[in-house]
Amino acid sequence: MVVMQCFWGSSAYGCGRSRTAHCSPKAEVTSPNLVGRAKDCMAYTLVIFDLDGTLADSFSWFCTVINGVAREYGFRGVANDEVEPLRRAGLREILRRHDVPRWKLPAIARRLRALKREQLDAVSLFPGAPAMLHTPRDAG
Numbered sequence: 001m002v003v004m005q006c007f008w009g010s011s012a013y014g015c016g017r018s019r020t021a022h023c024s025p026k027a028e029v030t031s032p033n034l035v036g037r038a039k040d041c042m043a044y045t046l047v048i049f050d051l052d053g054t055l056a057d058s059f060s061w062f063c064t065v066i067n068g069v070a071r072e073y074g075f076r077g078v079a080n081d082e083v084e085p086l087r088r089a090g091l092r093e094i095l096r097r098h099d100v101p102r103w104k105l106p107a108i109a110r111r112l113r114a115l116k117r118e119q120l121d122a123v124s125l126f127p128g129a130p131a132m133l134h135t136p137r138d139a140g
Contacts, residue, residue: 055126056123056124056125056126056129057123058116065112065115069112070098073107076097077098
């Protein structure tokens with residue numbers, strides 16, 4: 001038995017066929033005729049990976065730049081002894097602890113993205129990530 005999941009709409013996100021005519025979410029596919037349709041739905045043309053903390057070890061880079069950004073945007077920096085507790089805290093708690101107004105978040109995020117673009121060579125991929133990224137391409 002094959003379980004078929006298909007995103008409908010744009011071919012960039014799935015098979016592009018209408019939901020009712022072709023694919024239904026988590027429909028159980030048992031007949032040989034429908035198994036071919038499941039293969040159509042599973043032929044993805046786009047794969048999106050999360051970079052930070054998944055493929056790339058950006059945390060050490062983040063630790064080197066966050067206090068400069070804090071000075072630039074007027075919020076409290078991060079002391080070395082706060083790093084581990086902050087990793088376990090939620091966003092609201094982090095913002096509260098460091099006196100970051102929510103209205104500044106878009107500007108802070110833009111600044112961090114710009115810094116990362118400028119310093120991308122300082123962010124390394126986790127061991128095994130390059131080989132893992134080649135596997136889908138090599139498999140066709």
